[in-house]
Every structure is written in structure tokens, then in C-alpha cells.
Amino acid sequence: MVITREKIDKRFVDLFESTFGFTREEFDHLLTYFEVLTLKKKEHYFRAGDVCRQQAYINKGCTRTYVLDNEGHERILFFAFEDWWIGDLESYYTQKPGVNFVQALEDCELLIIKRDLFQKLALENPKMQQWYTYKVQRAANAMWRRLSEVKTESPEERYLNMLNTQPQVIDRVPLQHIAAYLNIEPQSLSRLRKRISKKI
Amino acid sequence: MVITREKIDKRFVDLFESTFGFTREEFDHLLTYFEVLTLKKKEHYFRAGDVCRQQAYINKGCTRTYVLDNEGHERILFFAFEDWWIGDLESYYTQKPGVNFVQALEDCELLIIKRDLFQKLALENPKMQQWYTYKVQRAANAMWRRLSEVKTESPEERYLNMLNTQPQVIDRVPLQHIAAYLNIEPQSLSRLRKRISKKI
């Protein structure tokens, strides 16, 4: 499937053209290296044990990234929506098996670029390398903030913050997964919601 | 104070020379741009609200990086020892005020390089830029793993893992700070230790 400028999220175009100064020609050329990957709801994009060999941009849909604890419970690290990049960052860098799972929560359309292709392009165009550093830096910042949140806020506080800052999570993600994200049982989240609705 | 090759942690030299292919001359030249900063025990290297304008390598000593929760409790994100880099990564990148505190737990000797100086060097020598990407990538990986740990392991499991993988934490860090790292009260960690010692 051919990817055209019109079919993709405007933010994707802007990131390359406005933020990293790709010319229109450079960007259109870059686009030819991307492929479209569609996922059905509940399908996995990545599983622990896989080696991550590509970068993936969510053009449409949403996913959850989770790990398993010792009892086999799924613990969700984050949800990703349109204009996010997903995958296993460490596995991509080291080319060793990853530890995360990434699963579609809705039907998804991803734009992917293979690692070896990307590395070739990065040699030709230093803007690609800058863009990668930027992406890693952003991921590091996001993980850092997430860790701070988990350590400083109660599940209730984190839920209320989510209501304000990421309402799409509440709209698009089922309760059980939000509970796994907050590290509480679904029953507890149900009671928490009831408590909150009474206050309003 | 002049920094000589002999005075610094061997791992520092190896990272630049073996991993990033600096020649002896390149490395010795780079060294002239670093400064030594010493911290007394309990002194802060960085405070929330500061802008991070330099990178710092721990040549000797250890630190804790923490944030404050809504009640003003100090929540420790991680401890850092010899051969770690400390600071506020996001603030360094964005040059906006940071949210972390970094405090010396022992008398420390840090090797620091100013941000503007580093950026000038990175333009001259692409290996510097590679090294920065590597450092950010490592930080992202570390944060990701830390987040996974916090989400999948109980305080007791995390304590036992620490015994195996980072015994220096138990040796060098007082109980109250380990408790703040595990997100439990000092009393609970004291009881936890008692429980564990009975099992052995």
C-alpha cells in the first residue's frame, strides 16, 4: 500500500518538516520507506521474547504496553494513541529479546520503518539521527515522569489526573485495563469511580 | 584542579576510548574540558526548580535522586554510585526548571562538563553526539526497567532483588532512604528485614 501525505496524521508531517527541517522532497522521499501495518483489535504488535526490528507510529487506533509479573498478571506501563511511537525501545537498541508486550485495544493503522533501512537513511541524512535522539530523549522523559507519578500519587490521584490530562484513556480504554495501569484490582477501580461520582 | 587520567575511574576512560573509539589524544583533550566538583555528605547537587546546565559523572561517592509528593514526602527514584551520571535529564534537554532533587549520601567527587561546552565539542566531534545518544538511551532503558519493577514486584521482592543485584545499596544507604526507595515506611522496612533474617 502506498502512503501519501494526505492519508497520515498531520502531526507526523509537522514533526519532520517543521521540527527537523525536512524539505518537502526529503519528507516525500522518506515516506516511501515507510510501510502500513494494520492490527485488529486484541492483536499483538510485539511480545516479550521478540527482537524489535522496526519503529512504529500510530496513525490510527490505540494500544497498551504491558509486562507480566511473577504471578502472570498483566501490568500496564502506558497506553498509546494517535501520534505516539510504540515498540520495545531497549530491544530496538540492543537487538536482544524484549520484555514488553504491545497489544491493540482498537483496530490500528501503524506506519513502520525497518531498523536497517532507518540506519542506512541516518547515514545519508543527519536529520534522521537527530530525530532518533529526540525520540529517545522524549521516551526517557516520559518514563521518568511516569515513574515519578507512580511513586508520588495514589491510584485515586492518578485516576483524577488522567481525567484531566488524558480523557481519551477513560473514553477508549475498558475499566479492567485502566485498573491494571493504576496497579489496583478492577473491583477497586469500580468502587473508586462510584466514590468519585458521589462527590460531584 | 587539573584532572588527570590516573585520578579517574577506569570505567570512565574505557567508555570513551573502547566503546566510542576516542584516541588517547582525543580523550586527554576532552578531559581538559571537565571540572571537578566536590560535595559534602547531605549537600544537594540539584534541586527542583533549577535548570540543569551540565552533565555530572560520579567519580567517587553516592547520591539519591528524589521527588516530593503532595504531602512533602521524599520519594526516591534511584541511588547512583561510582560510574553513574546524575542530573535532571529532561531539564538538561529542555533547559526548563527540573522537578528532581539530587543529594549526596556520602562525600562525593563529581566530574562535570558544562552544556554549552559539550555542545560545541559535539559539533567538532560526532563521537560526542553518539555518546550523548547512548547515554540518553541507557537512561531511558533504566527508567523503563525501574518502572516495570515498581509495577510488578512487591516491596519485599524488590528488597531481595536489591540484595542480589545491588548489595552496595544495602551497605551504603541508611534504612530510611531504602524505605523511601521501596515506597514503604521505615517501620515497615525494619519489620521486613526482621522477617527476612528469620527465614535464613
Add this chain to the structure above:
DNA sequence: CGTCTATTTGAATGTACTCAAAAGCGGTGG
């Protein structure tokens, strides 16, 4: 040696968990 802080121990409390079951909802096939 004395003071201040860190750690340990005890008892009571509260909150989220577990187990269990009912109600609600969505999707599928007749």
C-alpha cells in the same frame, strides 16, 4: 559524655485485597 537522629518494637486502625455472586453489556447465530 550528652544530644540529636535513626531504628526498632508495640498496638490499633484503615484500606485494598480476596472470594463469591449478581447484574450489565456486546457480539453472534438462529
Add this chain to the structure above:
DNA sequence: CCACCGCTTTTGAGTACATTCAAATAGACG
């Protein structure tokens, strides 16, 4: 279009475990 099935969410009751408050002991530092 409706009925059924499976999965999700809600509700209830009892339990376990970390927390809180309080006090004693131990340890560090001048």
C-alpha cells in the same frame, strides 16, 4: 430481530497487611 452466551463491571462480606501513633532503644557526632 431477538435470544443466548461469554465477558465485563458492580456489589457484598471477610481478611490481611501496611500504616499511623506512640514510645523505647540504639547509634552517630560533636
